[in-house]
Amino acid sequence: MSEARARIPLNWPAVFMFLITTVPVLTVFPWYAWKFGFDAFEWTWFVVLCFLTGLSITGGYHRLWAHRSYEASKPLQIVYMLLGAMSLQNSILIWASSHRVHHRYVDDVDKDPYSINRGLWFAHMGWMLRDYPSGKVNIANAKDLEANPIVMFQHRYYLWLAVGMNLGIPLLLGWWHGDIWGSLLLPGLLRLVVSHHVTFFINSLAHYWGRRPYTSENTARDNDLLAFLTYGEGYHNFHHIFQWDYRNGVRWWQYDPTKWLIRTCAALGLASGLRRVPEFQIRKALVERQIERARERLAECDDPSLLKRLQAQLEQEASHLAELIGHWAALQQEKIEATKQKLLHQWNESEAHKKLQGLEESLRLQQRRVRLIGRLQVA
Ligand SMILES: [Zn+2]
Ligand SMILES: [Zn+2]
Numbered sequence: 001m002s003e004a005r006a007r008i009p010l011n012w013p014a015v016f017m018f019l020i021t022t023v024p025v026l027t028v029f030p031w032y033a034w035k036f037g038f039d040a041f042e043w044t045w046f047v048v049l050c051f052l053t054g055l056s057i058t059g060g061y062h063r064l065w066a067h068r069s070y071e072a073s074k075p076l077q078i079v080y081m082l083l084g085a086m087s088l089q090n091s092i093l094i095w096a097s098s099h100r101v102h103h104r105y106v107d108d109v110d111k112d113p114y115s116i117n118r119g120l121w122f123a124h125m126g127w128m129l130r131d132y133p134s135g136k137v138n139i140a141n142a143k144d145l146e147a148n149p150i151v152m153f154q155h156r157y158y159l160w161l162a163v164g165m166n167l168g169i170p171l172l173l174g175w176w177h178g179d180i181w182g183s184l185l186l187p188g189l190l191r192l193v194v195s196h197h198v199t200f201f202i203n204s205l206a207h208y209w210g211r212r213p214y215t216s217e218n219t220a221r222d223n224d225l226l227a228f229l230t231y232g233e234g235y236h237n238f239h240h241i242f243q244w245d246y247r248n249g250v251r252w253w254q255y256d257p258t259k260w261l262i263r264t265c266a267a268l269g270l271a272s273g274l275r276r277v278p279e280f281q282i283r284k285a286l287v288e289r290q291i292e293r294a295r296e297r298l299a300e301c302d303d304p305s306l307l308k309r310l311q312a313q314l315e316q317e318a319s320h321l322a323e324l325i326g327h328w329a330a331l332q333q334e335k336i337e338a339t340k341q342k343l344l345h346q347w348n349e350s351e352a353h354k355k356l357q358g359l360e361e362s363l364r365l366q367q368r369r370v371r372l373i374g375r376l377q378v379a
Contacts, residue, residue: 008130015129017088025193029185038186041177045187049086049169051231051257053195056083058231058258065145066096069246069275070262074150076270081154086165087195091155097142098135102203103243106218110134116207116219124197124204166192198230206236214285215241216292224255232256241285242277250282280332284325291318 060080063069072080081092089095098113105111109118113135116123127135145151154161170188174180210221220240227234227249235248235256242250249256265271294314301307347353 008132011129011131018125018129021088021189021193021196024185025189029190032181032185036182038182042173042179042182042186045173045183046191049187049191050195050198053083053087053191054198054231055258055261056080057087057089057195057199058233059261060084061089061092061095062099062233063246063248063258063262065092065148065151066099067243068144069244070266070271071273072265073270076265077148077150081150082161082165085154085158085161086169086192087199088162088166088192089196089199091158092151093139093142093145093155094137096145097137097139100141101138103240104141106220106240107207114203116204120204120208123207124200127203201226202230202233202236206230206234210234210237212237212289214238214282214289216289217241227255232258242282244275245277246274247276250277278332278336280325280329284329287321287325291321294318 056079060072060077061084064072064077064080084092102112102114105115107115107117109115111134113132114123114127115134119126139146166188167184170183171180173187174183177183206221206223206226207219208221210223210226212220213222214237218240220236222237223234225234226236232249232255233239235250235254238245238250239248246262247256247259249259262271262274266274291314295311298307298310298314301310
């Protein structure tokens, strides 16, 4: 295996990028911290920039561009695009395209670019360090993004934007504060390395450590600690089953600052079309998984007669539950239809509807007049 891997060439740009960021963090950074220390200004900006760049990856790269779970206005997209470039995780086009492949072929050792089944290190960083066939970029799945001028601008000038943001912002902060090196090292360099690993945790730890309340069909996990570190992306089991929902922490109390950011942007008119999975589908997934877990636990019972009795009881309860869920889901669907009908009825009765009918009639008349004039000219 290691021999076969050694034959795969190193991905030099990625190796170089990780070397020039990681080595100074392990050497120059501690030396500078010990010799000169950092102050509250630099620590504050470290935290602020961690959040700004991190949320641009989770809210922008991930939930907006990779999954299209909502729509964003141009100003919001430009902010995501710039701060996303500052995160140094490749262009939106490449990032979102390989993330779509990850969802489509999750856990497949040959097709998932960061499959956890190739080990924790591979899923975390290893996949980027060599030109693995599984990591080959194919943007055929991102035609929608190719049509987006903001995405394509960033893709074309990615290197300039990434270097410019990573040097420009810390230099500006250093000039403002009167300590260039302090800002380059803390809000600049350490922030970059920390935010790299925080994102990489979603590919490694979020497929390895935690619970699976919604589905056992893939390795994705829900983990509160990871959610805290990753701006809400740690609810990864939910995310893999309902990937187009703009929320990852679906309950109101689950820590998901990305969903709060998206909601705030929607309230400010900067985002719209927030997509949510209907509650009954979520509940159905939860119940089905509970039944599955009960079956697994029962299988551990070593008294054959007790096992048989309990299994029969469980299957009876499970089918009753399935029946209830079926009824419940059908009624929920009916409720949605009734709401639609009610809205339609309200619309038909409204003044606006009458105005619209009048307008349509005038439009038809006007078109007829234009056509007539055309014909007169021909005659
Ligand atoms: Zn995943
Ligand atoms: Zn995703």
